[in-house]
Amino acid sequence: MKVRKFYVQDMREGMMRVKDELGPDAVILESRRVRSKGWRGFFIPPRMEITAAVDNYYSRNEAPKPPPIQEVDRGIREELSELRKIVTRLVQLEEKPAEVSNTEHEQLQRWRYHLEQQEVIPELIQELIDEVRCFINEDVRLPEAVASLFLRKSLRKRLKTVPEKGAAVQIFVGPTGVGKTTTLAKLAARYALYQGEHVGIITIDHYRIGALEQLRTYSDITGLPLEVVMTPKDLRRAIEKFSHCQRILVDTAGRSTLNLPHIKELAGYLQNLPPAETFLVASATTKMRDLKLITENFRCMNYNRLIFTKLDETSTYGFLLNAIHYTGLPVIYLTMGQSVPDDICVADVDKVAALILGEEE
Numbered sequence: 216m217k218v219r220k221f222y223v224q225d226m227r228e229g230m231m232r233v234k235d236e237l238g239p240d241a242v243i244l245e246s247r248r249v250r251s252k253g254w255r256g257f258f259i260p261p262r263m264e265i266t267a268a269v270d271n272y273y274s275r276n277e278a279p280k281p282p283p284i285q286e287v288d289r290g291i292r293e294e295l296s297e298l299r300k301i302v303t304r305l306v307q308l309e310e311k312p313a314e315v316s317n318t319e320h321e322q323l324q325r326w327r328y329h330l331e332q333q334e335v336i337p338e339l340i341q342e343l344i345d346e347v348r349c350f351i352n353e354d355v356r357l358p359e360a361v362a363s364l365f366l367r368k369s370l371r372k373r374l375k376t377v378p379e380k381g382a383a384v385q386i387f388v389g390p391t392g393v394g395k396t397t398t399l400a401k402l403a404a405r406y407a408l409y410q411g412e413h414v415g416i417i418t419i420d421h422y423r424i425g426a427l428e429q430l431r432t433y434s435d436i437t438g439l440p441l442e443v444v445m446t447p448k449d450l451r452r453a454i455e456k457f458s459h460c461q462r463i464l465v466d467t468a469g470r471s472t473l474n475l476p477h478i479k480e481l482a483g484y485l486q487n488l489p490p491a492e493t494f495l496v497a498s499a500t501t502k503m504r505d506l507k508l509i510t511e512n513f514r515c516m517n518y519n520r521l522i523f524t525k526l527d528e529t530s531t532y533g534f535l536l537n538a539i540h541y542t543g544l545p546v547i548y549l550t551m552g553q554s555v556p557d558d559i560c561v562a563d564v565d566k567v568a569a570l571i572l573g574e575e576e
């Protein structure tokens with residue numbers, strides 16, 4: 216600390232000198248009026264004595280010394296070594312996805328748990344977690360909102376949907392009671408009422424009591440023509456008959472997933488038809504293991520799109536991802552209620568991802 220006394224006329228001059236000579240950090244410790252010593256003191260007015268002090272004082276010629284060059288060098292070397300460690304770690308993570316360990320990052324653990332609750336199959340959960348593990352680790356902490364973008368991105372990459380453009384002939388196949396006829400009625404109304412298309416309906420369901428009445432009721436309400444066919448030949452003829460329609464919707468009888476002969480018999484109807492969109496209709500309430508069986512056993516129907524019904528009856532949505540994974544096919548429609556024609560929407564990747572991530576209200 217440096218302490219100095221200043222003799223000045225008044226406080227204003229004193230302050231200026233203190234700041235000027237000791238710098239802006241100086242503080243005034245004491246100020247008082249004093250007379251000059253000797254006989255002159257009687258003839259001139261008393262002056263002001265100011266005592267001021269400052270810490271870390273350097274005179275103008277005495278600037279603080281820069282740290283020695285070796286010290287700067289050491290600092291840079293330490294920072295470089297730290298950077299090298301981070302780069303090496305990132306490269307390792309990139310090359311080899313880490314195995315699941317007991318010390319899995321807490322954020323990854325939460326996502327794993329969430330995906331399990333959504334009944335995503337274990338192999339897909341592992342793929343997703345391994346993929347995002349590169350970005351989420353103990354060294355690099357990201358805010359939850361940013362980190363979850365990586366999971367969303369990985370999820371989106373695995374989801375497939377398709378725009379509603381639609382072929383002229385659309386066929387609905389799938390297990391019993393999943394909502395094939397109801398979905399057909401919803402789409403028939405949508406095409407005819409909202410898009411102003413000419414629509415013809417054909418059914419080859421003459422097995423179940425009441426099936427025909429159900430479809431006839433929809434046909435009467437909407438005024439759309441209905442054809443009932445008994446043989447594969449009849450079906451081709453009916454399609455021919457509706458050739459003036461922009462849309463021909465074909466309902467089929469629900470078949471038990473385990474009854475392969477029945478499924479194959481139905482597949483026989485679908486040979487030699489004009490190019491068609493064939494929808495595999497499945498309920499969101501289907502057990503995970505059964506879903507795989509359905510996708511396999513109905514393969515002989517050559518379905519090329521997926522429709523999921525009864526989303527209003529579940530709160531787990533992993534099946535959407537699982538079904539796309541099992542089949543490699545896109546989901547086109549989702550239905551979420553019994554109301555015709557309202558309870559249906561075109562599936563889109565963001566919506567499906569939001570459902571699986573639990574972000575959809």
Ligand SMILES: Nc1nc2c(ncn2[C@@H]2O[C@H](COP(=O)(O)OP(=O)(O)OP(=O)(O)O)[C@@H](O)[C@H]2O)c(=O)[nH]1
Binds near residue numbers: 390396524
């Ligand atoms: N909650 C709910 N129920 C639905 C949905 N879609 C259809 N249903 C109901 O599911 C039941 C069966 O529907 P259908 O359309 O007859 O099913 P299907 O697949 O044609 O049945 P089969 O022809 O016997 O194989 C009916 O009670 C429908 O109202 C949906 O999205 N949500």
Ligand SMILES: [Mg+2]
Binds near residue numbers: 397466
């Ligand atoms: Mg039906």
